Amino acid sequence: MAHLRVERGLSSNTLAAYARDLERYAEFLRSRAINAPARIGEADVAAFSETLRTGADGGRPLAASSVSRTVTAVRGWHKFLHAEGITDVDPSVSVRPPQVGRRLPKALTVEEVRRLLEAAGTDDSPVSLRDRALLELLYATGARISEAVGLVVDDLDAASGCLRLFGKGRRERIVPVGRYAWDALEAYLVRSRPVLAAKGRGVPEVFLNTLGRPLSRQSAWAVLQQAARRASLMGADDSSAEGNRRISPHTLRHSFATHLLAGGADVRVVQEMLGHASVTTTQIYTKVTVDHLREVYATSHPRARG
Template sequence: MASHTPLPGPKPIARLGEQFLAHLAVERSLSHNTVSSYRRDLTKYFSHLRAREVMQISDVRPEDVASFAECLEGMARASVARSMAAVRSFHAFVFEEGRTGANPAADVRPPKIPSRLPKAMDIDDVAALIAAGGAGEGPAPLRDRALLEVLYGTGARISEAVGLSVDDVDLAGASARLFGKGRKERVVPLGGYAVEAIDAYLVRARPSLASSGPGTPSLFLNTRGRPLSRQSAWAIIQNAAERAKLSVHVSPHTLRHSFATHLLQGGADIRVVQELLGHSSLSTTQIYTMVSRDTVREVYSLAHPRALS
């Protein structure tokens, strides 16, 4: 298990924080990345409590929680909301465990984050990105093309894609097994382009990459034969976007957005898209159904018999 920096602050409160994080990891089966994010947020919060000379959990007052929220001003609203969610969840856990008689964070609300339309790429830009990623000689371009085809062809999160093992991919059945947040498993279809790209990579590239390493079941490998990291996968996408001379910002999440948007534009049912994305809530998927006013007006003008004068 990866080591981590102990939580700061008064020891009684820090011990409760460690118990809370263990609860998230073991009982709620949250991912390592999510628990690490909560640890960073609680580190800031506990340092704030120590600075205010709050030594016991029973001494925490609503104004202590509110003052921490004020200290977060200037950060991105999403970061503030996440930090406050960590603080609220911690205090709810402590209260439910009977460690304190009141929940000082119960009435402290995080800021409301406005809904934002995800940015989807044009289909031609996606094709150009994948082509640029697979251009060149040697095993790396074959790997990069396969990775890009998987990201766009399945809507996988970057962590899900680099987490694939060889056995998770069934080329004969044209499917892949992904492990999402909390290790929740789902099986998604692989399109013909993705199957072709993965097959070429497995036959012509992966064996030479694997020969440089200690041996691993991971599907995507780096030049040292070790599992490809999320950071390296991000760099692959950025380099492909530069070579394709794309004017739009491209990230792993851009490909996931594009996957969902293009499916819905093609007539896919939103509940199917929800399943493919691994969203636990339909409301998370529904953001992809929002379209611009220009698109609405264009469709209206073309489809309604009385639209034109």
């Protein structure tokens, strides 16, 4: 865990998940009377993977995505032991995580984003100005919710029109911010944040709650849900006529990427702005613009229409 925290720079949430996964693995090994890493064989790792799916160890059966994550944690641990010379072989090298069907991200339309953002700031109160600035920033930059609530005042650079974000593994990236988002941020920083900050102890985070403390991820999620309901978009616990639809902070991230690609942005540029380590992760967004591709084809190809 020290290696993951210090050398890999994983977030506290990821570290907690790895710890839970490896503790379940350790319990499984103890139930098989295995008390040393060198005694673990490939069959043990494979049996654990199957146990995660069925819950045969008395634990909760996991979905394929959770099994995949847990097996990945186990494989990482064995790889570490082998690299450190603690074991002579890596028994997990041939045990692959289950393939998880990747669902296409659900992006909002440009009109739906407009409705959502307008619904966030219903008046000039400190909270409304904060909520509008938060959602404008999420859509303008494609930031993860943890990156947005972790933003500090010194990360903003109005002169260059950019801000600094710290993603997974504390990887730093610079992202441009559009005029709408900057206007919302400036309104919040000038007219709202000082009011909220006066109730706290002077923390550096940009987004504050009504007690002057840093806004939590859960509270930021609630801000989005409230705006989605006001805009008559589908929230997690809503049942509007638009059907079963879930709006999350990642929805705005998906929409950011999808709209950039549909507008002609290069996938490598979008990768950089999203903070993806591999362009393969970014390329999933190209699949959701198929309607745009059909439209371009239909209007551009000389024999596309009869």
